[in-house]
Amino acid sequence: MAGLLRRALKGGLILAAAVGAALAVPAFAPGLVWSRPATTPPGFAPSAERGAYLYAAGGCASCHATPGRADGAPAGGHELASPFGSFLVPNITPDRATGIGGWSGEDFIRAMTLGIDPEGRHLYPAFPYASYARMTNEDLLDLKAHLDSLEPVARPNQPHQLGFPFSVRPGLALWKLAFFDPTPESRLPAAASAAARRGAYLAEGPGHCAECHSDRNFAGAIRPETWMAGTPNGPDGRRVPGIRGADLGGWAPEDLVFALEYGMTPDGDELARGMDLVVRENTGKLTPEDREAIAAYLMSLRGS
Amino acid sequence: MMLSRLIPLGTAAALSAFFVLSPLAAQEAASGAAALSPAEALKTRAEAMKALGGANRALAPLAAGQTVPAAALQTAAKTMSEEGDKLAALFPAGSSIADLPESYALPTIWSDPEGFSAALEKFRKAAHGLEEAAGGGDQAAINAAFAELRPTCGACHQTYRQPKN
Numbered sequence: 001m002a003g004l005l006r007r008a009l010k011g012g013l014i015l016a017a018a019v020g021a022a023l024a025v026p027a028f029a030p031g032l033v034w035s036r037p038a039t040t041p042p043g044f045a046p047s048a049e050r051g052a053y054l055y056a057a058g059g060c061a062s063c064h065a066t067p068g069r070a071d072g073a074p075a076g077g078h079e080l081a082s083p084f085g086s087f088l089v090p091n092i093t094p095d096r097a098t099g100i101g102g103w104s105g106e107d108f109i110r111a112m113t114l115g116i117d118p119e120g121r122h123l124y125p126a127f128p129y130a131s132y133a134r135m136t137n138e139d140l141l142d143l144k145a146h147l148d149s150l151e152p153v154a155r156p157n158q159p160h161q162l163g164f165p166f167s168v169r170p171g172l173a174l175w176k177l178a179f180f181d182p183t184p185e186s187r188l189p190a191a192a193s194a195a196a197r198r199g200a201y202l203a204e205g206p207g208h209c210a211e212c213h214s215d216r217n218f219a220g221a222i223r224p225e226t227w228m229a230g231t232p233n234g235p236d237g238r239r240v241p242g243i244r245g246a247d248l249g250g251w252a253p254e255d256l257v258f259a260l261e262y263g264m265t266p267d268g269d270e271l272a273r274g275m276d277l278v279v280r281e282n283t284g285k286l287t288p289e290d291r292e293a294i295a296a297y298l299m300s301l302r303g304s
Numbered sequence: 305m306m307l308s309r310l311i312p313l314g315t316a317a318a319l320s321a322f323f324v325l326s327p328l329a330a331q332e333a334a335s336g337a338a339a340l341s342p343a344e345a346l347k348t349r350a351e352a353m354k355a356l357g358g359a360n361r362a363l364a365p366l367a368a369g370q371t372v373p374a375a376a377l378q379t380a381a382k383t384m385s386e387e388g389d390k391l392a393a394l395f396p397a398g399s400s401i402a403d404l405p406e407s408y409a410l411p412t413i414w415s416d417p418e419g420f421s422a423a424l425e426k427f428r429k430a431a432h433g434l435e436e437a438a439g440g441g442d443q444a445a446i447n448a449a450f451a452e453l454r455p456t457c458g459a460c461h462q463t464y465r466q467p468k469n
Contacts, residue, residue, distance in 0.1 A: 239467060262364035268357030270458040272467060284368060 027170035034114045034182055038106040040137050051146025054139055058206035059282035063089045075153035080126055085162030087126040095152035108144045122172035131208035133182055179221035189300050199297030213243050244301035256295035342399035346407055349394035352387045359383040366450035381438040384431035392424055401466055408466040427456035
């Protein structure tokens with residue numbers, strides 16, 4: 001009996017060691033598990049001008065703009081409250097010491113699409129790399145060219161204020177293994193129009209709409225069946241409505257285009273708190289064609 | 305015959321004079337809706353909000369620095385200030401979401417009457433500001449007046465209305 005127990009214990013220890021060793025690789029050398037080639041088509045040259053548009057399409061300023069700074073510089077400091085603690089948004093100005101001025105294009109692509117920083121550390125998915133993973137390398141390098149063109153601001157990042165065990169960064173490897181898809185498939189219906197295809201790219205990728213407009217599980221990962229279908233418990237604990245065609249009962253595509261441009265419902269009611277910022281920093285700055293594209297995509301989404 | 309007909313007329317005149325002149329009646333006339341039951345107030349304010357929403361929608365381009373044709377601008381700005389003037393009288397006790405199922409009005413309105421009045425007054429003033437600017441015709445002033453007005457809607461709704469959108 002005692003021998004059996006000892007053997008079982010020994011077996012358990014060996015198993016734990018094996019699991020630990022298997023996890024140590026993704027936890028401490030994530031580049032060995034998650035990689036993405038940073039290739040671009042021949043002749044591609046990054047453009048800060050195109051990048052400025054993507055900066056708006058990505059709503060970067062919504063989170064990265066420093067609270068109280070009139071110039072809107074993305075020097076970080078905004079606090080994102082979550083059930084796991086507070087995330088303090090980092091500085092993405094090209095300051096070399098406190099921002100991302102020292103990053104290469106490859107570093108930037110890896111952070112945006114795989115959630116791994118240049119030191120090889122995992123980034124928390126409060127930074128929506130699960131959405132940005134859909135962006136093309138060309139768009140990412142354009143975006144970086146725009147960030148590089150900004151005024152560097154020296155503002156040191158503050159550490160996130162997270163409870164245990166969420167404070168243990170290597171633990172994110174487990175989260176990624178369970179929930180992160182580095183090559184996500186679009187939810188676009190097969191018969192979608194060219195406009196809806198463009199809209200899908202904008203809404204699923206840079207626009208990262210699903211990050212707020214979906215429900216999340218115990219680990220803070222989007223529950224796939226609630227994709228864009230809203231949640232009773234969104235940011236700040238408030239309800240966030242579904243934005244699929246099926247959820248926008250009675251709205252015409254032009255109502256959605258109007259809402260994305262001006263932040264109002266078709267009855268002239270204001271959109272909820274939070275979305276006003278999205279309209280101001282993101283959808284309101286897009287071309288009319290791109291707002292129409294996003295509306296075409298969202299309208300094409302039915303129930304899961 | 306003549307006299308008997310004149311007496312009730314005279315009484316009516318005297319009575320109306322009394323009510324018009326009494327301070328209470330003056331206040332009621334100013335608010336314009338003292339006699340409204342909670343259900344009637346709810347109906348009237350829903351109509352007012354609908355009109356305000358329509359005006360807001362018409363004015364939306366101003367928020368993006370665009371223009372609105374002069375006639376539409378005047379009409380919408382007038383709706384904002386006229387309907388805005390009515391609102392203060394349209395929230396009698398007993399018309400909250402707890403009292404009437406169709407209501408979106410949170411009980412906070414009645415537990416924080418000063419805050420609510422201040423928020424309403426901010427909107428009312430901004431609405432008159434827009435009407436004035438619209439009359440003046442200076443585009444920059446019009447855009448600025450709408451920029452002043454627009455957040456006052458949401459400011460009140462966020463605190464005193466059950467979330468809708």
